[in-house]
Amino acid sequence: MIGAAGRMGSEVCRAVEEADGLDLVGRYDAGDELGDLGGADVVVEFSVPDASPANVAHCVDRGINVVVGTTGWDEARLADLRTRLADHPDVGVLIAPNFAIGAVLMMAFAAKAAEFYESVEVIELHHPDKVDAPSGTAARTAALIAQAREQAGLGDVPDATTSDPGGARGGRADGIPVHSVRLRGLVAHQEVLFGQTGEMLTLRHDSFDRVSFMPGVITAVRQVADHPGLTVGLENYLGI
Ligand SMILES: NC(=O)C1=CN([C@@H]2O[C@H](COP(=O)(O)OP(=O)(O)OC[C@H]3O[C@@H](n4cnc5c(N)ncnc54)[C@H](OP(=O)(O)O)[C@@H]3O)[C@@H](O)[C@H]2O)C=CC1
Ligand SMILES: O=C(O)C1=N[C@H](C(=O)O)C[C@H](O)C1
Numbered sequence: 001m002i003g004a005a006g007r008m009g010s011e012v013c014r015a016v017e018e019a020d021g022l023d024l025v026g027r028y029d030a031g032d033e034l035g036d037l038g039g040a041d042v043v044v045e046f047s048v049p050d051a052s053p054a055n056v057a058h059c060v061d062r063g064i065n066v067v068v069g070t071t072g073w074d075e076a077r078l079a080d081l082r083t084r085l086a087d088h089p090d091v092g093v094l095i096a097p098n099f100a101i102g103a104v105l106m107m108a109f110a111a112k113a114a115e116f117y118e119s120v121e122v123i124e125l126h127h128p129d130k131v132d133a134p135s136g137t138a139a140r141t142a143a144l145i146a147q148a149r150e151q152a153g154l155g156d157v158p159d160a161t162t163s164d165p166g167g168a169r170g171g172r173a174d175g176i177p178v179h180s181v182r183l184r185g186l187v188a189h190q191e192v193l194f195g196q197t198g199e200m201l202t203l204r205h206d207s208f209d210r211v212s213f214m215p216g217v218i219t220a221v222r223q224v225a226d227h228p229g230l231t232v233g234l235e236n237y238l239g240i
Pocket of ligand 2: 071097126134135136138187
């Protein structure tokens with residue numbers, strides 16, 4: 001486990017220790033020498049966006065499969081990783097912006113609904129210790145919605161705003177409006193609002209506890225070696 005002392009890392013260590021047939025062979029955190037990673041077959045990586053690419057590269061170069069939950073994997077970082085994996089064709093890497101089954105379904109439902117609605121906005125809500133905004137889940141949701149809208153020939157979301165000195169309208173990801181809320185007491189939550197004349201569809205997912213991510217992480221640990229190359233999104237392991 002890389003990022004073992006973190007909020008997710010400590011939960012993953014517990015889940016692996018409780019899982020039948022899995023052995024936790026090493027815990028690594030900031031400043032640790034990764035070396036051969038305890039001879040691990042699979043590494044789980046939940047660290048920080050700036051450290052994740054180097055950690056994953058270290059594993060790939062040693063032929064170790066990796067399950068990655070850390071955010072910040074933009075297209076440039078994914079392209080570098082694909083290049084590296086080309087030299088290690090037997091290694092599997094899964095990068096999943098969200099391991100909660102409900103969040104994976106929410107993203108799939110959002111992609112499905114996107115072509116039917118003129119308006120859409122994503123609101124993600126997280127604990128205030130989160131360092132990145134928007135969340136990886138919101139960025140991925142926006143990318144899927146943008147792709148579906150483009151395929152359907154939809155243009156920009158309607159928005160007559162001409163004055164917004166304080167940024168009250170929030171940000172944009174792939175052209176989709178995204179709003180990030182940081183609130184003590186929250187864990188990880190997201191709403192996708194779709195609007196059309198006379199109606200509205202709301203998709204909402206809530207992770208109230210980090211245990212919600214563990215079935216997805218354990219499933220990924222068990223499957224990653226059977227999926228050589230780079231996979232983005234847990235849905236690809238679940239047949240969704
Ligand atoms: N895909 C998913 O389902 C989920 C993804 N996440 C994502 O996972 C990541 C971690 O989240 P969270 O656990 O809440 O964050 P934390 O800050 O609690 O944990 C991150 C850990 O990584 C450590 N770390 C920092 N630099 C390195 C490094 N170079 N090598 C190894 N470890 C390092 C940190 O140490 P230190 O504190 O000393 O810097 C800390 O212990 C985030 O990107 C978050 O968005 C979170 C939840 C679910
Ligand atoms: O930092 C978090 O907590 C989370 N990060 C991921 C994200 O950015 O989408 C997944 C989940 O939302 C929790």
